[in-house]
Amino acid sequence: MESQIFELQYALDTFYFLICGALVMWMAAGFTMLEAGLVRSKNTVEILTKNIALFATASIMYMVCGYAIMYGGDLFLSGIAGGDTLVEDALAASAENGFGGDSVYSAASDFFFQVVFVATCMSIVSGAVAERMKLWSFLLFAVVMTGVIYPLEGSWTWGGNDVFGLFNLGDMGFSDFAGSGIVHMAGAAAALAGVLLLGSRKGKYGPNGEIRAIPGANLPLAALGTLILWMGWFGFNGGSVLKLGDIASANAVAMVFLNTNAAAAGGAVGALILARIIFGKADLTMLLNGVLAGLVAITAEPSTPSALQATIFGVIAGIIVVLSILALDKIKIDDPVGAISVHGVVGLFGLLIVPITNPASTFIGQIVGAATIFAWVFIASLVVWSIIKLVIGLRISEEDEYEGADIAECGMEAYPEFIR
Template identity: 45%
Template sequence: MKRLLTQLSGFLLIALLTAAVFDTTPAIGQDEAGPVDEYLELVESSGAEYAPAFDFFTVSMLWTVIAAALVFIMHLGFATLEAGLTQSKNTVNILFKNVWIISIGLITYALLGFNTHYPVDSWQIPGWLGINGPIGDLNADGGATWGYGGLSLAMTGYGDFIFQAMFAATAATIVSGAVAERIKLTSFMVYSTILVAFGYTIAGSWHWGGGWLSSLGGGDAAFYDFAGSTVVHGFGGAAALAAVLILGPRKGKYTSSGIKPIVGHSMPLATVGVFLLFFGWFGFNGGSVLSANPGPLGLVFTTTALAAAAGGISSILTSMIVLKKPDLSMALNGLLAGLVSITAGADSVSVWASVLMGAIGGVIVVFSIVFFDKIKIDDPVGAISVHGVCGIWGTVAVGIFGGANLVSQIIGVIGVYVFAFIFSYVVFLLIKMTMGVRVSEEEESGGLDIGEHGQEAYNIT
């Protein structure tokens, strides 16, 4: 046994000497160092001056694309809310329009929307109009590094594009709800394409693209709209009002004996839609921080949630007093009213100011919906009240609670709303004169699902 151990020791010594001479033993830790080296190369590739911020930049970019996905979910929320608050015979039509809106919205934003929204130095009329062409390689020229936007825009060029692209179709989605159950499909498809490609992006460029609104009043006195109470929601609400005025109310809604309610077919579907919108709004407002900066991000999430909750409570109480019953549709619109009300100032007001802003928005939306019904402006889902009227309140409220200049806020609201209304009115009127905008009475009575699509949403036997 002793002799065997001696022989084995000799063999082991020879093996170790051979490994030392010919370097046949793998270096311990070599495999572990590989990924580290690759990571260091990735950090260094961002540029020496940006390398220290690489981890924060990476987290911020990740949050940006998550926020973009949350905003995308909002389109499902709009579709289900709109479908639930309208008649079952129009459900396929509602869903089809929403499929069209997100699809054409993304394509047109890539073709001309993004560079029109952000003209940089390519204005045809400085500060007012800068229509430009399609996106190129947004990762080029440092577009994939911290140098693209720094702390205030901590994302890549493509991250910036996809987040803003998800916003773009929202304006047309707002209009879709207001004109539901009586608009011709092809006419809406043409109208929504023009509205998203040109109207929304031009108005947005005035504020976020460095246009006249961004310098209105100068410095701290400039117009302020954090995530779009006016330039997104208000624009959509004003555009919807113009379209509804031309289109007219649904058949049988207003009679000689008064207002005849046309009830939605699925309150569960509408409720799911509102909660999807509430969920997506955390990306809508939270993503507008434009980085993963912990302080502003936490504040924005909190003010967004509290304003929505306050809007829901105040609309419930208001509807119980005014309508003598706790109306679920008013409660749902109250949540949305609170969200629209806080969108302009989610990063600049205190948490208790956000509660007050949301609560006032919840009261406003109830009276606004009742008012539009009384003057025979038919809005099946309350989109004009939620987005248009509460968009005004939310923007002005930043001048009251958030330190913005009140005069600049009012001027900004007037400028965007007037432009949105006129742009929408002209486009819709031209479509009416050339294509027609309303389905026949027979189609409206039988439902747009059969008349426009030849299929039903619910095949129950």
């Protein structure tokens, strides 16, 4: 009887991991649709190509070396095996931890859940450098980002390793439940490094510093992408509980789902109201970014706040993202989709509010952890982007940018019937 309970626990936790991983993979569709909607029609095919290719690249690089760097183990996942040994080891672990103890699940399901997080991190970069970066330069960076840069900072946090052998972030009170800093701020740091080297899109800023809006081509698509991300985020945060096979874990999962939704709703309302105050209109793009800001903010700790606290955190995040997008535009950091603000600025905010509801973390620990993640990813990315720029270049030609990256990089148009 006890063996059957352990087997059920193993099966349930593994299945939960796989379902949540599939939800996070669905976020790739959300990022793709969001970005495709917020860029001009002449750059749509290139955006679609980037997002699908980066997911494939992340899947391969994390298998080759990323997972081993982040958590230890063999390259090419050669240590993940099946058969009787796996069953025996799982049952032994279940017996040791007890029903309701630590998570017990298939190693392959753990890899699958982790690899979709890597792809999410890289997707953040895609939108920020849109409309002017060479496709192959982006994909070359994706190889390094998903294979080395992200896994290394992940090893210092979720992997539990010391930072370059010097100090342990966990011992300092750093906590990041599902990745406001480890995934989202890291992606924004890599994006910022690329944007600084790329420069702004032609025509974005006038000769006297005036800011010119460049509207997206398909706002219904952007709205759909946001709703897909909102749904996928339940797997992102909910799966990070790592377990479902007992009452306490099931209650924790339910609370995480509730708070994730509450923060997204708060972010939407906060951004919408502030946009109405500033612009006198209901700005859809700010509303969409407000939803994402609320989701990013709650990701660092979705299990300990009350639903009301989560909603308030979301409202604040929605306000912050609007102000951040406007501020970055003023200093001529051109981010077509607002990714640096949503994932970077709000990702930092998410880390800093963790100690409010989670006494196991400290403000000092959160600050040190955030600084470590940002410094490593930004500097490493800047070096890699610079090398790529030197060797093959980062930016498409001025003529290609005018004609659109679709023809220059992919040789086809997303909406040919609208152009002819």
